[in-house]
Amino acid sequence: MIETSICQIVFYVFALLAILFAICVVGSRNPVNSAMNMALSFGCVAAILFGLGAQFLGIVQIIVYAGAILVLFLFVVMMLDLKDEERNTGSMRSAAVGTTIAAILAGLITSISLSLPGATEISCPMAAICDNIGELAPGAEATQATPTPGYGGSLPALSPAAAAKAVQPDISDAEAAKATSMQDIRLLGQTLYTQYNIAFVILGFALLSGTVGAVALARKIRKD
């Protein structure tokens, strides 16, 4: 029970920090401060993804968002020397209108999420930190995993044994039950390279065209 409350505290602390840093991104006048706050906010989001058991996506979040994208932003901000551009941060009226629209949207999303069937009933702790990994037998979790219809509130517990079975279908139940870590990356890769193989290749082309397009756009246009 103590572990559960620690998990809750970890989630809510990181959620609160992510929201606070996001507000700082919008509120700070200096774009460099905004970029730094954005990196911190993405770090907190990555921690929440880790807690959801999506380790690979958490790592990708840190590497891509807090690493690559932050560096690009800082590079552009410093290259353009935006210090004296930040004189009028916008009128009070537009700020009020924007805040109102965003608050209405947040309220809508909150009320919709709370009215999902079973949204606030059962739940699971932050999996990666404190699930009792390895306690479930391979057959036992099937009953536990699907009690709620539709988008219910329960996040079913992860089962490393079932994951091991999915990765290697020919291993025995006893061996699968010994698995202690969730084979997250392997399962993600299995989905990515089988079901979504063509989409993945097209994504590669999109990245390539993005790179070429960025170089073409930022090139100095010669007058002659």
Added chain:
Amino acid sequence: MIPLAHYLILSGILFSIGLAGVLIRKNIVVVFMCLEMMLSAANVALVAFSRAQGTQGIPVYDAQVLSLFITAIAAAEVAIGLALIVAMFRSRRSVESTALNTLKD
């Protein structure tokens, strides 16, 4: 015990803050940062749903693949968008969104 709803609310709040930034800020670089925050807020919701819809202890990896695609597209989008901002700064010496008024007058 954290219900799914709380993850969705967190995602919604982050998305709304991003939307507020897009609407309020005049500096296009900061507007772009807020767009990135909106994309990453969508990632949180996707991963939470992937956990919630999972059966037999395995999350639905389709949602996580989609989230990975979003991340990759966001990276490409940042590269192109910042190149556009650099081009805009070259031609107008400003990155304020109010400077883009050629069609207005």
